[in-house]
Amino acid sequence: MGSLISGIIGRTLAYSVPLxxxxxxxxxxxxxxxxxxxxxxxxxxxxxxxxxxxFSFSNPWFGVVAGGMAAGGAALLHALCSITLRAxxxxxxxxxxxxxxGISGVLGRNFEGKVLGATLPVYRMPFLSxxxxxxxxxxxxxxxxxxxxxxxxxxxxxxxxIVIRSVGExxxxxxxxxxxxxxxxxxxxxxGGVLAGLAxxxxxxxxxxxxxxxxxxxxxxxSIALTIFAxxxxxxxxxxxxLFGLLYQLSFRFQAHVSPELLNTLPYxxxxxxxxxxxxxxxxxxxxxxxxxxxxxKRE
Amino acid sequence: MEKEIIIFRGITKxxxxxxxxxxxxxxxxxxxxxxxxxxxxxxxxxxLMNILYGIHQPDEGSILLRGREVRITSxxxxxxxxxxxxxxxxxxxxxxxxxxxxxxxxPRAPRFFPAARAREMVRNLSQEYGxxxxxxxxxxxxxxxxxxxxxxxxxLLRKAEILILDEPTSVLTPSxxxxxxxxxxxxxxxxxTCLFITHKFSEVREVGDRITILRKGRVVETxxxxxxxxESLATMMVGxxxxxxLEKPLVTPGEPLLQVEDLWVLDDRGFPRVQGVxxxxxxxxxxxxxxxxxxxxxxxxxxLAGLRTPLRGRVFLKGNDLxxxxxxxxxxxxxxxVPEDRRMSLIGDLTVEENxxxxxxxxxxxxxxxxxxxxxxxxxxxxxxxxxRIVPPLPRLPVRLLSGGNRQRVALAQALVSRPQVLVVANPxxxxxxxxxxxxxxxxxxxxxEGVGILLISGDLDEILTLSDRILVLYxxxxxxxxxxxxxxxxxxxxxxxxxxxGGVTEEHLVxxx
Numbered sequence: 001m002g003s004l005i006s007g008i009i010g011r012t013l014a015y016s017v018p019l020x021x022x023x024x025x026x027x028x029x030x031x032x033x034x035x036x037x038x039x040x041x042x043x044x045x046x047x048x049x050x051x052x053x054x055f056s057f058s059n060p061w062f063g064v065v066a067g068g069m070a071a072g073g074a075a076l077l078h079a080l081c082s083i084t085l086r087a088x089x090x091x092x093x094x095x096x097x098x099x100x101x102g103i104s105g106v107l108g109r110n111f112e113g114k115v116l117g118a119t120l121p122v123y124r125m126p127f128l129s130x131x132x133x134x135x136x137x138x139x140x141x142x143x144x145x146x147x148x149x150x151x152x153x154x155x156x157x158x159x160x161x162i163v164i165r166s167v168g169e170x171x172x173x174x175x176x177x178x179x180x181x182x183x184x185x186x187x188x189x190x191x192g193g194v195l196a197g198l199a200x201x202x203x204x205x206x207x208x209x210x211x212x213x214x215x216x217x218x219x220x221x222x223s224i225a226l227t228i229f230a231x232x233x234x235x236x237x238x239x240x241x242x243l244f245g246l247l248y249q250l251s252f253r254f255q256a257h258v259s260p261e262l263l264n265t266l267p268y269x270x271x272x273x274x275x276x277x278x279x280x281x282x283x284x285x286x287x288x289x290x291x292x293x294x295x296x297x298k299r300e
Numbered sequence: 301m302e303k304e305i306i307i308f309r310g311i312t313k314x315x316x317x318x319x320x321x322x323x324x325x326x327x328x329x330x331x332x333x334x335x336x337x338x339x340x341x342x343x344x345x346x347x348l349m350n351i352l353y354g355i356h357q358p359d360e361g362s363i364l365l366r367g368r369e370v371r372i373t374s375x376x377x378x379x380x381x382x383x384x385x386x387x388x389x390x391x392x393x394x395x396x397x398x399x400x401x402x403x404x405x406x407p408r409a410p411r412f413f414p415a416a417r418a419r420e421m422v423r424n425l426s427q428e429y430g431x432x433x434x435x436x437x438x439x440x441x442x443x444x445x446x447x448x449x450x451x452x453x454x455x456l457l458r459k460a461e462i463l464i465l466d467e468p469t470s471v472l473t474p475s476x477x478x479x480x481x482x483x484x485x486x487x488x489x490x491x492x493t494c495l496f497i498t499h500k501f502s503e504v505r506e507v508g509d510r511i512t513i514l515r516k517g518r519v520v521e522t523x524x525x526x527x528x529x530x531e532s533l534a535t536m537m538v539g540x541x542x543x544x545x546l547e548k549p550l551v552t553p554g555e556p557l558l559q560v561e562d563l564w565v566l567d568d569r570g571f572p573r574v575q576g577v578x579x580x581x582x583x584x585x586x587x588x589x590x591x592x593x594x595x596x597x598x599x600x601x602x603x604l605a606g607l608r609t610p611l612r613g614r615v616f617l618k619g620n621d622l623x624x625x626x627x628x629x630x631x632x633x634x635x636x637x638v639p640e641d642r643r644m645s646l647i648g649d650l651t652v653e654e655n656x657x658x659x660x661x662x663x664x665x666x667x668x669x670x671x672x673x674x675x676x677x678x679x680x681x682x683x684x685x686x687x688x689r690i691v692p693p694l695p696r697l698p699v700r701l702l703s704g705g706n707r708q709r710v711a712l713a714q715a716l717v718s719r720p721q722v723l724v725v726a727n728p729x730x731x732x733x734x735x736x737x738x739x740x741x742x743x744x745x746x747x748x749x750e751g752v753g754i755l756l757i758s759g760d761l762d763e764i765l766t767l768s769d770r771i772l773v774l775y776x777x778x779x780x781x782x783x784x785x786x787x788x789x790x791x792x793x794x795x796x797x798x799x800x801x802x803g804g805v806t807e808e809h810l811v812x813x814x
Contacts, residue, residue: 159411162400166393173391176355177405177454178376286395286440299355 002132008249009133013141014207016245018043018199018216020144022223023230023237024151025195031155031232032188033168033292036078037093039196040220041100046071046197048104051204051211052111060120060205067201068194074100075193079186086296097220104213111211120206138206140198145238152234164188168290171297181297196220225271229278231287244270305331305462305493306352310361313347321347323517324361334484334494334507339514340537340733341704345497346388348514349464352495353385354378384455385464388497390447394440398422398433402453425456429483444592445476452483463487464495469503473592474761474799481506499733501533502762515539538734546741546766548789549749553769554583555618557753558604558635558722563613565599572611573599575777581722581753586744588768589757592802596777597757598640601726604755605637606630617722631659636720638711640727645711648700652690653681655699655710660717684713689739705736712743723747726757741767761799765790773801781807 022039029036049070054063074096081092124136155161163184167174171181199219204211226244230236247270251263281287306329313322321344329335339345350356352363354372362369365381372378378385392401399418403409410417422435431449439447448468455463465484469477484494484507496507504511504525511528513520513536520536534542558581565574574596581587591597602608604615606627615622617633625633639645646655657666657677666677681695688709690702699707708728715723725744729737744754744767757774758764764771773781781801783794797810 157413157415159403159409159414162396162404162414166396166400166404169393169395170391173393173401174405176353176375176385176387176391178374178379179405291393291395 006132006135008246008253010135010137011249012242012245013133013137015248016241017138017140017144017202017207018219019223019226019244020148020238020241021140021195021199021202022220023226023241024144024148024234025192025199026223026227027230027232027234027237028151028155028164028188028195029192030227030293031164031168031290032185033171033290033295033297034079034082034185034189035089035093035294036075036082036096036189036192037090037224038074038078038096038100038220039192039223040216040218041097041104042071042074042193042196043100043200043203043216043220044104044214045074045100046200047204047215048108048111048200048211050197050201051114051116052108054118054205055111055114055116058117060116060118063205064120064198064201067204068197071100071197071200072190072194075190075196076186078193079189082296083182083185083189086298089294089296108211108213112213114211116205116209119209120202138202140202140206148234148238155234165290168292171292172300175297175299185297222268222271225275228289229271229274231278232290240274303330304328304364305366306495307364308348308352308361309364311348311351311358311363312360313344313351313356313358320517322351322358325514325517325519326361327512327519327522329493329495330510331493332488332491333509334488334496336496336498336504336508336511337514338498338501338504338511338533338537340499341731342516342733343499343514343537344517345499345514346466347517349385349466349495349497352378353383353464379458379460382459382461383464384458384460384462386448386451386455386466386468388466388468388470390451392439392447392450394438396439397435398437398439398442398450399435401439401450402435402457404454406457421457422453425453429456429486430479431456431483443476444471444594445473445479448472448476448480460492462493462495464497466497467499468496469498469500471593471759473803474796475803475805477506499537500762501530501537504533513537534734542734542738546738546745548767549745551584551748551751551769553585554751556580556582557618558755559614559616560604561614561616563600563603563615564611565596565603565608566611567596567599573777574603574610576613577774577777577779578613579755579772579779581755583721583753584748584751585770586748586754586756586768588764588771589755589774590761590764590771590798590802591757591759591774593759595774597726597759597774599777600774601637601639601724601755601757604630604635604724605639607637631718631720634718634721636715636718636723638715638723638725638728640730642704642707642711645714646699646707649698651696651698652685652702652710653677653695656681656684656714656717658714663717684710688713688743703736705732705739708732708736708740712740716747720752722753722755724755724757727759728756729760729763737763761795761802764798765795771798773798775802775804780804781810 022043026039046067050063050067053066054060078092078096081087082089120138122136122138125142128134163179167181167184174181203215226240229240244267248267251266254263308325308327311322311325314320325348337345351358354374354377399422402422403414403418419435426433431453433446433449468480508525510522510524512522515537560577560579563574563577564572567573577600599608603610606625609624617635620633622630622633666673678695685693690706690709699710728740748754756767769785771783772779783798
């Protein structure tokens with residue numbers, strides 16, 4: 001029984017990493033008032049580039065850096081369209097998503113089925129490893145956990161956090177106080193892209209060290225729903241990502257007893273229910289999306 | 301040190317395609333004074349101030365600050381030069397706390413855990429200037445007057461020596477406005493300079509050492525306090541002689557038309573915004589509902605018009621129970637509604653004639669069987685355009701191309717298509733110039749003479765006093781006071797008392813205070 005539980009926890013932690021990273025990124029993007037629906041594409045691009053570079057140089061860390069940069073570059077494209085050119089962010093984001101999927105699919109053909117020599121390292125953390133399920137993990141498991149706490153701190157306990165949140169609420173107010181709205185938004189969008197890329201890199205270098213088209217499996221889409229579920233708060237993002245990961249693992253365990261098709265829908269039905277619940281709660285408690293989410297800023 | 305702290309030299313600003321917002325504007329502001337910039341909407345006051353604050357760049361001309369020419373390329377530069385601005389529409393974040401708003405973008409706030417230090421800074425400044433506000437309150441919880449204090453605190457924290465206030469009194473209760481004037485007086489005594497932007501020349505009497513009048517982007521004149529009376533200020537603003545006097549017709553109110561009993565209405569967030577309002581409106585009577593925005597005016601009006609289902613209470617029109625009826629039933633029963641927000645009544649991309657029949661397209665007059673009779677619609681629209689002097693007189697012009705005053709004329713005409721016996725109008729002259737305001741006021745008075753009962757919901761005390769036979773004061777969803785127009789007209793005493801009731805002072809307290 002104990003090994004069963006620790007097994008479930010361990011697998012949940014490992015599975016939730018890309019979801020958590022992508023959600024944390026999207027939280028910052030949306031907090032700054034930009035909607036980026038292209039996470040899936042950026043993640044896929046990050047996964048491929050990370051794998052290709054790590055494969056070519058036989059060094060996973062080169063891959064991580066390259067994957068993050070590739071997705072960050074893709075996000076820069078979205079930033080250019082949505083912030084500078086003030087294009088429709090839904091269209092731009094969806095295009096980015098399809099573009100990223102398409103490019104990684106075409107360029108990745110030669111890497112399908114290749115075996116990676118060096119993967120991301122696995123560590124035992126002192127103290128933490130005595131907890132069930134925490135025995136030893138990929139370095140990204142610890143990094144993403146710490147990152148969630150750190151990003152919460154920045155957003156809610158520092159001067160910069162106030163600026164980021166304010167830009168998403170009322171850019172005109174920030175502009176009047178001498179804040180460069182575009183700079184803040186560009187920074188957050190690129191940061192969100194880098195995190196999506198790192199999520200992809202974790203997939204192709206650590207979780208399943210290989211490249212195959214479609215290996216992101218909709219995690220990018222889910223992270224958009226999780227961002228809302230998390231009330232745009234990194235700590236709730238952490239809770240949401242692990243909760244979703246747990247449901248996903250549980251649906252595997254019960255496959256012997258319940259129809260697997262039905263179980264497979266569970267992780268996706270859950271955000272649907274959670275979202276409708278959240279929106280009712282949010283209306284009552286005045287916690288909703290950033291007031292200027294998806295609205296390009298232009299000086300009157 | 302020069303006496304003239306700011307000099308505008310030939311400022312010209314164009315907005316594409318062909319709007320000339322400022323045309324060679326030149327005048328000087330003396331240090332340690334309150335300088336009023338007076339002008340109608342669209343006269344270019346806000347554009348000029350946005351240029352001073354670095355939001356816009358002038359196409360021609362320059363600004364001299366403390367004797368030196370400066371290029372103010374962004375608000376950041378303006379702040380560094382000691383300029384602060386309180387915009388007409390506050391630049392605040394409603395979902396954030398007061399202290400978060402005050403230190404937003406303030407480089408000397410602590411980088412980590414800024415809350416404690418920020419609260420302290422807000423408290424100190426509030427005490428020093430008598431700008432009472434709780435640093436931990438959320439901005440959305442604050443009244444307009446309190447929000448303005450937050451905006452002023454923001455400029456004080458940044459040690460602004462020049463404070464620009466754009467239409468600061470438009471959202472304030474008369475007593476909040478008094479408080480603002482005393483804060484400005486204190487700042488003036490400290491040697492700070494205020495630029496006070498307004499279109500209400502009655503305010504010039506209260507503040508202002510010097511007055512610059514702008515019209516159509518140009519400076520008409522700069523005069524010192526006491527050099528010009530109201531009539532000449534108004535004439536300079538408008539460019540032609542205007543009569544500020546409106547003759548109020550002597551109408552004896554007839555039978556009760558609209559009766560409201562203990563009405564409770566929820567707002568969009570589910571909070572009871574109207575709490576037990578009862579009122580009666582008679583034939584040929586104008587009843588003014590005075591109050592500052594957000595005290596339940598919108599919810600009351602929408603409940604009467606059938607746009608919002610009341611929580612409790614009854615609405616009778618000529619004895620028929622209309623509680624919870626659909627907007628169409630309400631209109632057919634004889635109640636017309638002109639909302640404050642013209643986007644609620646008019647559709648910008650539709651033409652004048654289309655907007656006029658938007659609500660009453662089913663009238664037999666406009667129909668030929670199932671189809672619209674566009675010829676008769678056109679004739680009707682042409683008559684309206686002549687009667688209401690709508691410029692340009694084109695029935696097929698999209699409404700969005702009309703000026704605010706002309707749009708409001710269309711909105712009123714639209715509500716009057718069905719010849720209502722009761723008219724509910726909300727802030728009918730907000731944002732309109734003096735001439736358009738006069739036209740709307742005269743129109744309402746002529747409707748009164750025809751026997752229409754008018755419920756005038758307005759935050760503008762001058763407007764309420766000009767038009768109303770009876771005044772009800774709405775505060776936090778309840779009627780806190782009522783006044784009947786004396787035979788000789790309203791007195792200063794009435795004005796003062798109604799103003800105080802708008803700020804929440806109850807009738808009993810007024811008596812005790814005497």
